[in-house]
Amino acid sequence: GSDVLSSLLRVSVTDSSMPEPGAAPRRSPQGVPYSDLPHIVNADGLHLFCRYWEPAGQPRALVFIAHGAGEHCGPYDEMAQKLKEFSLLVFAHDHVGHGQSEGDRMNIKDFQIYIRDSLQHIDLMKSRHPDLPVFIVGHSMGGAISILTACERPGDFAGVVLIAPLVQMNPESATPFKVFMAKLLNHMVPSLTMGSIESKWLSRDKRQVEAYDADELNYHGGMRVSFGMQLMAAVERMEREIPSISWPFLLLHGDADKLCDIRGSRMMHDNSPSTDKKIKIYEGGYHALHHDLPEVAESVLKELTTWITEHIPATTSQEAQ
Numbered sequence: 001g002s003d004v005l006s007s008l009l010r011v012s013v014t015d016s017s018m019p020e021p022g023a024a025p026r027r028s029p030q031g032v033p034y035s036d037l038p039h040i041v042n043a044d045g046l047h048l049f050c051r052y053w054e055p056a057g058q059p060r061a062l063v064f065i066a067h068g069a070g071e072h073c074g075p076y077d078e079m080a081q082k083l084k085e086f087s088l089l090v091f092a093h094d095h096v097g098h099g100q101s102e103g104d105r106m107n108i109k110d111f112q113i114y115i116r117d118s119l120q121h122i123d124l125m126k127s128r129h130p131d132l133p134v135f136i137v138g139h140s141m142g143g144a145i146s147i148l149t150a151c152e153r154p155g156d157f158a159g160v161v162l163i164a165p166l167v168q169m170n171p172e173s174a175t176p177f178k179v180f181m182a183k184l185l186n187h188m189v190p191s192l193t194m195g196s197i198e199s200k201w202l203s204r205d206k207r208q209v210e211a212y213d214a215d216e217l218n219y220h221g222g223m224r225v226s227f228g229m230q231l232m233a234a235v236e237r238m239e240r241e242i243p244s245i246s247w248p249f250l251l252l253h254g255d256a257d258k259l260c261d262i263r264g265s266r267m268m269h270d271n272s273p274s275t276d277k278k279i280k281i282y283e284g285g286y287h288a289l290h291h292d293l294p295e296v297a298e299s300v301l302k303e304l305t306t307w308i309t310e311h312i313p314a315t316t317s318q319e320a321q
């Protein structure tokens with residue numbers, strides 16, 4: 001009847017890209033309007049907080065930094081500042097559910113979302129600097145994101161630097177019984193949380209461990225079973241991809257790492273067909289090498305800046321000179 005017609009007429013076609021007039025601005029988990037923060041909006045409409053470190057002169061290359069589980073891209077400021085000194089344009093974002101980005105804290109429906117969002121940000125920066133080579137630097141879970149991102153675009157990256165990447169499960173934490181129980185629990189209570197990341201294993205430098213524990217942008221809660229399953233799925237995906245990895249990479253791993261087993265890095269280095277690959281083992285090094293004892297952190301910065309700058313292709317104009 002006419003009331004149905006009139007109610008239909010009242011339906012306003014809302015254009016999702018334009019906020020409703022008078023709609024409250026989208027705010028970060030810390031309450032800051034995204035209109036005041038550098039950000040991108042991912043394919044699910046979630047706002048991701050971004051950071052950019054732009055060199056003064058012409059940049060020589062783009063470097064995307066992928067942070068790990070439960071942390072955010074802020075702690076990479078020192079590394080990014082160093083890369084900026086070499087005229088590299090560094091950019092990063094807080095992955096969904098991390099730091100100042102939207103999304104359920106340290107949880108993800110599908111690990112592929114991290115890779116899709118990274119490619120969106122990389123493609124955005126490539127569109128702004130079409131002639132620059134692109135590198136990725138990834139730590140821990142961010143290393144897994146970096147590996148799977150480079151595998152999706154095998155010819156697109158001049159190089160990938162992996163700092164203690166998550167490649168294989170820690171055998172102690174992934175005994176067949178524990179994996180079986182995790183899968184069983186995932187069906188029954190996926191939101192059940194397991195233990196949280198033990199910060200004492202992050203670094204031998206207790207000031208770094210204290211900074212991590214005090215950083216409110218880090219997630220200090222327990223790890224959901226469902227999140228652990230996504231990490232396991234990513235590990236299985238990498239196992240399948242490694243035999244076809246042919247892009248250049250640098251692996252840095254501590255042999256006292258208790259969070260991401262060094263065997264994963266050794267396996268990747270030994271089994272990938274890439275002809276341009278390097279692994280550097282830090283004796284006694286803990287997980288977050290870039291935040292380990294000062295001499296280790298310094299060596300990591302030197303290794304990665306040297307490796308990246310040596311992997312910047314000479315531009316045709318230079319060759320012509």
Ligand SMILES: O=C1N[C@]2(CO1)C[C@H](C(=O)N1CCC(COc3ccc(F)cc3Cl)CC1)C2
Nearest residue numbers: 068069071140141166169228229231232259288
């Ligand atoms: O400086 C830094 N580094 C950080 C924090 O701050 C460490 C953290 C990070 O990414 N990981 C450390 C923990 C690890 C747990 O792994 C699992 C747990 C349950 C499971 F079922 C399957 C897996 Cl694979 C994943 C990788 C980033």
